[in-house]
Amino acid sequence: MPAVTERSDVKGRSVIERLSQFVSFYEDDLSGGLLLAVSGGSDSLALLYAFASLPDVIKSAMRVSTVDHGLRPEARAEAEMVGDVCNRLDIPHDILTLKWDDAASVSQAQARRARYAALAANARAHGLAAIATGHTYDDQLETVFIREGAGSGLYGLAGMADVAPLPVWPEGYDLSLVRPLLTAGRHDLREFLKSFGAEWVEDPSNTNTAFERVRVRNLLSDNPDEVKRLERVLGHAISQRISDTDQMTGWAAQHVDFLxxxxxxxxxxxxxxxxxxxxxxxxxxxxxxxxxxxxxxxxxxxxxxxxxxxxxxxxxxxxxxxxxxxxxxxxxxEPVPLADVLSLEPQSSEVWKGRTLLTRADNCGGQSLIASWETREVPRSLDRGSLPRYDIRHSLPVILNDAGEVTEVPHLEDGASVCPRDLSQARFYKLLQFKAQFFATETRQRESFS
CATH class of the missing domain: 3.30.465 (Uridine Diphospho-n-acetylenolpyruvylglucosamine Reductase; domain 3)
Incomplete structure (x- = not known):
């Protein structure tokens, strides 16, 4: 666990040193491999150069993706620029291209969701368990300011966590979002890039005052007193949220059973x-x-x-x-309509209703028809006396034949052709947690307000 340091010392330490400590602190969360989301802007490019400076054992379980969102003509060239940097650094790189029917009508929220969904699919395709973004200390304070203005409570004012669930579902199952640069300021990261002679992309949206975050960024850049006030708000909120999280996680382990x-x-x-x-x-x-x-x-x-x-x-x-x-x-x-049927191909997986991962490992036959059990008949192969109560079993996925009859209930049968894995318990604990201990320790905010 990193030693507690004064804020001035934190800002003065190198980006690489802080990143190395982050990796050690969250070793378990990063052990499944890492996908760096790099757009070509200064923050994410600094993330790339910093990770490239770490030992080869970390780089060997890492790759980079750039999303060509298709919303600006320059997006493809920017993605290719990142690819050139990755080639020089000997790190594998993918360009993920988003397609839109009408790009002009795409909102920021739609683009953000599509970007994370594409990153999730790419991470899963390469067997990586976490996605890293270049969010900075400046982003953290801007987020708190915006949430405060929107009337957020204590939990919202705790800002962004070091490690969090990916903000898309079900695409994000089994994946984490990590923010290794939350203790680094944007100015520090740009100075770090200059030491490599690196150039970065300036996204025009970052100066467009039509966006609230740009207006907030401009306000905070000229108002050190407001920055200090936000740091106090953040310090109090993050300390309380971590404390509440520890209490709730322990309570749930004692008093909650998943079925x-x-x-x-x-x-x-x-x-x-x-x-x-x-x-x-x-x-x-x-x-x-x-x-x-x-x-x-x-x-x-x-x-x-x-x-x-x-x-x-x-x-x-x-x-x-x-x-x-x-x-x-x-x-x-809640009940699922009887007519709602999923077709599962051989050697494929799908998340059923955001709750259960269904996997077909075989390589023969046609599609498996998956539906909710609801009021359908109980297969003769099952012992009626040992069935879960109806409130629980009615939403279980079942396999139907062409006549619409239940042939298998994968949750209740060994050796079923489709293997189920319920996701609710793991997701519940991820949603309950707030992994911000590294940020809190590094900035001394938790200690100052506990």
């Missing part, structure tokens, strides 16, 4: 003893994981359920149904 198909149940009396803010965060993470949704539910909607009022008769939210019985709350996926 077949990705459903979950938790102890109601223990839940009601938690502070309301912790109950809210717990429910938001659990509903998102069990429901297979990409985004968290709206806080006001989840907040209406923190006392579990009305759940004895059953309540629905965010793709889930909650029901309290005998001191236990069951959170199970």
């Amino acid at each position: 077949v198909g990705g459903a979950a149940e938790f102890d109601v009396p223990a839940f009601l003893k938690l502070e309301p803010a912790l109950r809210l965060r717990f429910l938001m993470a659990l509903l998102t994981a069990v429901g297979g949704k990409e985004a968290l539910p709206r806080q006001e909607k989840a907040g209406a359920l923190i006392d579990l009022s009305g759940c004895e008769a059953g309540r629905t939210l965010h793709g889930c149904r909650l029901q309290v019985r005998d001191g236990v709350c069951l959170v199970a996926p």
